[in-house]
Amino acid sequence: MDARLAERFRQAAPPVDFCSLRYVRERSEYLAVRQDVFQPVATSEDMGAMLTVYAGGGMGYAATSDLSLSGLRRAAEQAHDWARLSARQSVVDFAQLIGAPPHGEYSSVERQPWPGVPLSEKIDLLRGECARLKIDDRIVDWETSLWYTEVDTLYLTADGGRVEQRFRYLVPMLSATANAGAETQTRTFGGRGFCRQGGLEVLEHVGFRTAAPRIAQEALQLLVAPNCPSGVMDVLLAPDQVILQVHESVGHPLELDRILGDERNYAGTSFVTPDMFGTYRYGSDLLNITFDPTNPEQFVSYGFDDDGQPARREYLIQNGILQRALGGRTSQIRAKVPGVANARASSWNRPPIDRMANINLEPGDASQEAMIAAVDRGIYMRTNCSWSIDDSRNKFQFGCEWGQLIEGGRLTTVVKNPNYRGISATFWRSLKMVGNRDTVEVMGTPNCGKGEPNQVMRTGHAAPACLFANVEVFGGE
Amino acid sequence: MQEYFYALADAITASLHGDEFYTCTFHAEDSDFVRFNRSAIRQAGSVTQRFLTLDLIHDRRHAAAEIALSGDFESDRARVSQLLNELREQLPYLPEDPHLLYATTVCSTVQQGESHLPDRAEAVAAVLAAGRGRDLVGIYAAGGIYAGFANVLGQRNWFESFTFNCDWSVYYQGDKAVKTSYAGFVWEPTVFARKVTEAAEQLEVLKRSPRIIPPGRYRVYLAPTALYDILEMLAWSGFGLKDHRTKQTTLLKMVEEGVHLHPAVTLRENTRDGVSPNFQAAGFIRPDQVTLIEAGVFHDCLVSPRSAKEYGVPTNGASNAEAPESVEMAAGDIARDDVLQRLDTGVYINNLWYLNYSDRSACRITGMTRFATFWVEGGIIQAPLSVMRFDETIYRLLGEHLLGLTAERDFILDPSTYHERSTGSSRLPGALVEQFNFTL
Numbered sequence: 026m027d028a029r030l031a032e033r034f035r036q037a038a039p040p041v042d043f044c045s046l047r048y049v050r051e052r053s054e055y056l057a058v059r060q061d062v063f064q065p066v067a068t069s070e071d072m073g074a075m076l077t078v079y080a081g082g083g084m085g086y087a088a089t090s091d092l093s094l095s096g097l098r099r100a101a102e103q104a105h106d107w108a109r110l111s112a113r114q115s116v117v118d119f120a121q122l123i124g125a126p127p128h129g130e131y132s133s134v135e136r137q138p139w140p141g142v143p144l145s146e147k148i149d150l151l152r153g154e155c156a157r158l159k160i161d162d163r164i165v166d167w168e169t170s171l172w173y174t175e176v177d178t179l180y181l182t183a184d185g186g187r188v189e190q191r192f193r194y195l196v197p198m199l200s201a202t203a204n205a206g207a208e209t210q211t212r213t214f215g216g217r218g219f220c221r222q223g224g225l226e227v228l229e230h231v232g233f234r235t236a237a238p239r240i241a242q243e244a245l246q247l248l249v250a251p252n253c254p255s256g257v258m259d260v261l262l263a264p265d266q267v268i269l270q271v272h273e274s275v276g277h278p279l280e281l282d283r284i285l286g287d288e289r290n291y292a293g294t295s296f297v298t299p300d301m302f303g304t305y306r307y308g309s310d311l312l313n314i315t316f317d318p319t320n321p322e323q324f325v326s327y328g329f330d331d332d333g334q335p336a337r338r339e340y341l342i343q344n345g346i347l348q349r350a351l352g353g354r355t356s357q358i359r360a361k362v363p364g365v366a367n368a369r370a371s372s373w374n375r376p377p378i379d380r381m382a383n384i385n386l387e388p389g390d391a392s393q394e395a396m397i398a399a400v401d402r403g404i405y406m407r408t409n410c411s412w413s414i415d416d417s418r419n420k421f422q423f424g425c426e427w428g429q430l431i432e433g434g435r436l437t438t439v440v441k442n443p444n445y446r447g448i449s450a451t452f453w454r455s456l457k458m459v460g461n462r463d464t465v466e467v468m469g470t471p472n473c474g475k476g477e478p479n480q481v482m483r484t485g486h487a488a489p490a491c492l493f494a495n496v497e498v499f500g501g502e
Numbered sequence: 503m504q505e506y507f508y509a510l511a512d513a514i515t516a517s518l519h520g521d522e523f524y525t526c527t528f529h530a531e532d533s534d535f536v537r538f539n540r541s542a543i544r545q546a547g548s549v550t551q552r553f554l555t556l557d558l559i560h561d562r563r564h565a566a567a568e569i570a571l572s573g574d575f576e577s578d579r580a581r582v583s584q585l586l587n588e589l590r591e592q593l594p595y596l597p598e599d600p601h602l603l604y605a606t607t608v609c610s611t612v613q614q615g616e617s618h619l620p621d622r623a624e625a626v627a628a629v630l631a632a633g634r635g636r637d638l639v640g641i642y643a644a645g646g647i648y649a650g651f652a653n654v655l656g657q658r659n660w661f662e663s664f665t666f667n668c669d670w671s672v673y674y675q676g677d678k679a680v681k682t683s684y685a686g687f688v689w690e691p692t693v694f695a696r697k698v699t700e701a702a703e704q705l706e707v708l709k710r711s712p713r714i715i716p717p718g719r720y721r722v723y724l725a726p727t728a729l730y731d732i733l734e735m736l737a738w739s740g741f742g743l744k745d746h747r748t749k750q751t752t753l754l755k756m757v758e759e760g761v762h763l764h765p766a767v768t769l770r771e772n773t774r775d776g777v778s779p780n781f782q783a784a785g786f787i788r789p790d791q792v793t794l795i796e797a798g799v800f801h802d803c804l805v806s807p808r809s810a811k812e813y814g815v816p817t818n819g820a821s822n823a824e825a826p827e828s829v830e831m832a833a834g835d836i837a838r839d840d841v842l843q844r845l846d847t848g849v850y851i852n853n854l855w856y857l858n859y860s861d862r863s864a865c866r867i868t869g870m871t872r873f874a875t876f877w878v879e880g881g882i883i884q885a886p887l888s889v890m891r892f893d894e895t896i897y898r899l900l901g902e903h904l905l906g907l908t909a910e911r912d913f914i915l916d917p918s919t920y921h922e923r924s925t926g927s928s929r930l931p932g933a934l935v936e937q938f939n940f941t942l
Contacts, residue, residue, distance in 0.1 A: 062600060
């Protein structure tokens with residue numbers, strides 16, 4: 026297929042300043058057992074290509090699932106038409122974006138390949154874990170699932186560039202919902218946050234086979250728990266909430282296309298401005314954030330972005346100071362600030378835009394016990410279940426599934442509906458302890474929405490537990 | 503396109519073995535997407551995509567898969583035939599599905615469309631002209647949307663629609679902007695020009711010094727576009743039968759404790775007056791209307807075939823998500839021209855943003871104001887308001903604190919383009935609310 030596609034592209038590419046083809050084949054399988062009943066298998070196979078043309082300073086694209094020579098020719102003509110239409114009317118002269126043709130490849134490490142395990146074994150696994158969630162009559166809904174995806178991509182440029190990448194993703198999920206009267210509480214396996222690259226070995230790495238009884242028990246505990254108290258206090262966030270805090274109030278604000286204004290009609294802008302890079306104090310000295318596409322087990326590791334730019338690890342924030350933006354080559358040239366290789370598209374039918382990849386909060390040196398012991402009055406919160414932030418990525422409010430009071434340096438009463446709110450620009454400056462490597466979880470978010478036309482994207486995050494001072498905390502009604 | 507899909511369905515029917523059954527859905531689009539920033543083109547292109555989902559059923563076992571199609575009939579027929587064999591091989595390894603339900607009464611329908619879309623270059627030129635001398639950002643999306651259903655019994659359903667949706671904002675500075683949309687079937691330059699002019703007039707108000715108010719409870723007017731965001735949240739697990747039976751509905755207090763909304767609140771899924779297909783993936787035809795809330799009291803759930811089988815009730819043609827797609831709220835009695843006067847002193851909110859539940863059992867929703875939000879005194883707009891966070895239960899917002907709804911309603915075409923262009927729509931009034939809780 027690759028050789029035939031490359032030959033067809035060679036024949037279809039028009040004589041323009043630049044032409045590329047980005048082919049994506051994505052195959053996914055979603056297996057679920059709900060209330061001990063195996064749910065219909067959801068399988069999909071998507072395949073298509075986007076042709077991009079730069080001509081006369083303009084840029085156009087056309088995406089098609091018709092990969093025949095005539096289909097590619099038709100798409101190339103459409104893309105060329107759009108490039109002509111946008112010439113001298115675009116936000117940037119695309120002629121200046123043409124770089125050297127890229128070459129390379131990347132492949133996920135998959136130690137226990139999904140296709141190598143019979144369907145019946147996977148169903149049995151899910152049935153077993155699902156049954157272990159139903160520990161009480163008050164558990165009114167319970168479900169477990171595995172979502173496996175293979176993505177193969179090929180990026181070709183008419184001037185000889187070629188990048189081939191092969192990704193394998195697994196997203197495991199468990200949830201238990203407990204009810205009594207008009208009160209319902211749900212506990213999950215980190216939402217869908219325990220998503221990683223790899224095969225079925227991921228299940229062992231994330232503790233999937235031991236989590237079900239704890240999740241169900243915690244749902245029951247929440248059902249009879251008091252509401253989280255209100256007040257200003259210390260908050261210890263578990264990694265499955267820290268990743269969301271990083272995602273929403275560091276990752277998105279640093280996206281260059283937001284800073285450039287591209288997203289102002291939809292996903293929003295940013296409180297970060299280009300002049301802040303290199304000098305702005307984003308957080309306390311303990312805050313170190315990296316863009317790291319190099320960790321093989323992380324959800325969004327890759328060798329090249331969807332514009333063919335090679336990816337490497339970079340500090341975005343170092344010792345609290347803002348260093349670098351999340352912007353691909355196009356945005357870097359437009360904004361004239363340093364960025365990273367993160368022009369990414371959700372599939373063949375959407376153009377690349379600036380997206381997070383693996384955005385990690387680097388571990389510190391505090392143990393979990395030391396952080397708890399350092400709190401006289403505070404809350405420990407686990408597992409995000411509610412997220413909301415303004416269009417400049419400043420005023421946020423987040424909620425978690427699980428809360429537990431910290432009193433006199435000890436974990437005490439379980440509380441339900443823990444929420445907190447703050448302002449990004451000041452919140453990270455209240456970071457007062459960062460967990461060590463023992464507290465780190467490697468996670469991600471499979472469904473991040475952004476862009477016009479809209480795109481759902483995988484993002485990866487690794488983070489330790491973190492302690493913040495003087496946070497506004499509150500509970501439910 | 504319709505003949506191509508029907509021919510593929512006929513080919514599947516001809517390839518079945520014995521008493522195998524199948525259902526099949528098709529969705530496709532030919533779309534133009536032109537993205538703008540700072541009154542210039544950011545990205546311009548076209549997307550042609552076709553997807554077919556085949557569910558092969560035998561002895562209560564079934565296996566389904568979605569594949570992308572090329573549009574070339576011969577190669578697609580071969581691919582679908584291969585898919586049928588793959589599903590057939592998978593069936594023996596799958597357990598029986600006790601919740602499987604599909605339509606067995608044939609009800610074929612055809613909803614054909616005709617394209618009156620503007621020339622793409624003319625549309626782009628009109629948007630660029632509207633942005634001249636201004637800071638315009640947004641997207642123009644247009645083209646054909648197609649959907650189909652087929653089964654072995656010979657049921658055939660077809661839907662096609664040719665729409666445009668121009669969704670844009672004009673900015674003054676920072677986050678001070680007016681958001682507008684123009685969507686429909688026929689592009690009327692005079693209508694577009696009027697919307698541009700109206701946005702420009704509102705933008706003038708945004709140039710005044712912004713008002714900053716402390717957190718607290720305020721009288722507010724939620725324009726239909728703001729109420730749309732509230733109802734989008736309620737659509738997320740508010741009305742589905744599965745959510746109700748598993749006690750996960752965020753309207754649990756309405757069904758468990760008999761809590762009511764304001765008597766003026768009547769909410770319906772109105773497929774008849776919407777722009778979505780009237781059929782769903784298992785072949786059931788949707789009724790013209792399903793009343794969700796009647797005079798403040800919870801009325802009916804949306805019931806997918808799967809939930810219908812699981813809980814032993816009739817389906818009303820909902821999709822598996824059991825979420826409204828063509829929602830409408832009954833009009834009230836406040837004339838839109840009187841809104842500012844009735845608001846008197848408070849906040850006029852055109853748009854909300856990034857809503858989420860902060861307490862699901864209490865149906866408490868948090869979110870932000872966005873775009874043109876104004877401080878009003880004595881019925882006169884005084885100044886733009888800096889963005890504010892709210893956190894409020896639906897029972898106060900559309901219950902004890904609701905003062906009334908407008909007599910006029912807006913028809914809002916969903917601009918969403920995740921995976922494909924949406925066919926969702928809403929018909930909503932504006933809402934006058936007292937003691938609306940701003941928290942940050």
